Amino acid sequence: MNEEAKLGILQALEERRSIRKYTADLPTNAQMAELMNAALEAPTGRNAQSNEVYFIRNEQTAARLQESADNYLQMTRPDLSDSFHCFYDAPMIAILSADPDNKWKAVDAGIIAENICLAAYAVGLGTCMIGMVQDFMRSDASRSIRSELGIDEELEFQIAVAIGVPDQEPDKKPRDADKIKVIY
Template sequence: MKKVLAVCFILVFLSCHMSDNKNDSLTNNEGENEMIETILTRRSIRKYKPQQVERAKLDTVMKAAIYAPSALNKQPWEVRVVQNKEFIDKINDRFVAFARGREMQGSASRAAEPGFSVFHGAPTVIVLARDKNNHSSMLDVGLLTQNILLSAHALGLGTCPIGSVVSILTDPANKELVDLLKIPEDYEIVLAVSLGYPDESPVVKERYADKVIYME
């Protein structure tokens, strides 16, 4: 009888201990799931190797991208994968001219520096547009973008969402650039993503866990 009571006491103690340390348990289990690991280890990359991304990997990333959910399955996006260096450089030159003399945020504030690249030197740029007549399209493109970021990371590629370049891609003065991208009239560009092989390993930045509140 004493042995039974002792076993019960140990089980109760372990149960309470595990309950009190549920966050530690979650942390320990995170590494056992490849998807969770991909999410937690993804970083925005701002330095790339010159090596171009292979078509097979691009196809995989794009397949994962368009499997993103969308309201009523409308898929209100247009995606352009640009690997033409001359075209990428042309967009960069227009952005540098636009940013000159303006107060820009983030890395765009260095636009006047020699050798600046709004795409951080990435050999591939993905341009994303949304259906202007679909009120859910901005959110849907966001979901599509997250699939791009995560699938690319899973394949050993780096990415960085770039919003600042939209300022020139939506400027009527640069309409010929949009025409080359063959974006439909009822769509508008909302984001670009740089893509390539990482040439840096950024450290983890603080996440604000206190912004998540459980209501039990």
């Protein structure tokens, strides 16, 4: 790998932030191509490739998914304010769902999601992984929206990613360096 490419990867690791405010713009075709490729290139345990990635590239559909998830969260999470929107009104949402019998499904999904987030950062997009919709996405309450989106009923939701053009520049959250140990 050349020096410039190496620096680019290390810089993205350092600079990527979770974005919770987006413009209304949808990703372009060129940006989409990079996101799809990043999802495809992710390594998976035993090369099972059991996660399916559904990019919802339609603001109205993304808003409908958000509204159903918000309604569910309002019932189960009284701590959330009425104005809270779980996908932060992102114009695009990716849903990752995997074969429930795959032992590495959650690890695989995390790697795919991070690949998407880093590729998005590289092409000027912002992302936020959204795990809080897990109960909703695995419940009967999401059956109709899942069916509308064509998400395979047999698959189990793993993680979602909100995606769009960033409309904020959040500060980096401090990291706990003590969690990283080197054993000599």
